[in-house]
Amino acid sequence: MTTLRGLWPEVQDTCTSLGLMLSVVLSVALARGFLQRHVHRPTAHTFVLEFLATFQLCFCTLELQLLGEQEPAHPTWSLTLTYFFSLVHGLTLVGTASNPCGVMMQMMLGGMSPETGAMRLLAQLMAALGSRYCIGALWSLGLTRYHVGERTFACRNPMHVDLPKAVVVEAICSFIFHSALLHFQEVGTKLRIHMLAALITFLVYAGGSLTGAIFNPALALSLHFKCFDEDFLQFFIVYWLAPSLGILLMILTFSLFLPWLYNNHTTNKKE
Template sequence: MSALLGLRPEVQDTCISLGLMLLFVLFVGLARVIARQQLHRPVVHAFVLEFLATFQLCCCTHELQVLSEQDSAHPTWTLTLIYFFSLVHGLTLVGTASNPCGVMMQMILGGMSPEMGAVRLLAQLVSALCSRYCISALWSLSLTKYHYDERILACRNPIHTDMSKAIIIEAICSFIFHSALLHFQEVRTKLRIHLLAALITFLAYAGVLMMILMFSFFLPWLHNN
């Protein structure tokens, strides 16, 4: 603690945020181990594991947003964090979807029954709400200058462009990711996790780039021809 106090304030804030994210990962990891040992009913087991996975993902995403604001002048810092924690989530949350699209894709492909899919979707919804209030309580402690009680409850629009453009870019990125997910099924798990983490990082960076290229060059060219 004394070593942390000797650092610059912005470095202290970064260390605290990173520490919180790692604590989330460790807490969920411990809870998953206990759940695997104690829960034997498939439905309850699936619900709890999906709840924990989504909780970890949501809490870390909230804190990652804080970290990205701490050094917004250097986008490579944010991309590095996205890759690292995508890798962490991929390694620690094996066996869970943590995403409604992932659950629905498994249901469509016949890899999951509708009942189990509904259980997992419910777990994700409840967990996302719980993570929101957990983060709100944590930020109210003002551990860093970026943590404040009103932050999580503020209603902000995350879309910084026209709705039509956002839908197109989101659809393209989602298609690329889920197509890669299907093609990576035959790849060894450890390698697949690295590939998906790299792909997520690339899409986080390339989403803006694709929007610029598409609406500045491709669509005008298509219209003129």
């Protein structure tokens, strides 16, 4: 009984964090529904959708990161939550990229105009910074024992390898994820979401201890904004340039070395 009482505060804190994340998911879903009914200008509609999607992704990941740090000896719990919320994001954020690399991929493949791409990128960057300050305000309320407002202003460097290895890890993660994203489009929606969630979880498991396995420049900016401020060049190379390099290598690989697979995808997309 004493052991159970000792665990109860941890359970309460975990439930509070999960409640916060699910509340944001619900709020974004309601906002998307309102937007669908009342906002009919394509430009505004696209911008707000991308902003909401990136805000949800960054907010939930910031809270997940905090939860994971409380149980470093039990990584299975963090990976389970990663898989679950990857499913949630996949189901609720349909039609958005939430990742500058995804926007870049669509522009390079001719599926998005430069103007639309620039607008989506702006929305993502604004949401990344906005989510950070929003969650900082929530943490300052002290809803759980580990919610501390000052935490958002500290740099917790996720890189545990030297710069070249970190670049390779982030580039490979971006290459693998966006390759799957591109070629899983022909798979049924329900199965595709599970496959992508499983892939994200695997990449986090494989590369999380090395660089955090973020492969999303907007998310990296939100998670480690203070680190960008202290060592901009290194973080810019690893978390912005490396994922972009992964996208470029992916497109070159499939268009030059595996043209039959690339042509098959583009043909099916046109049909």
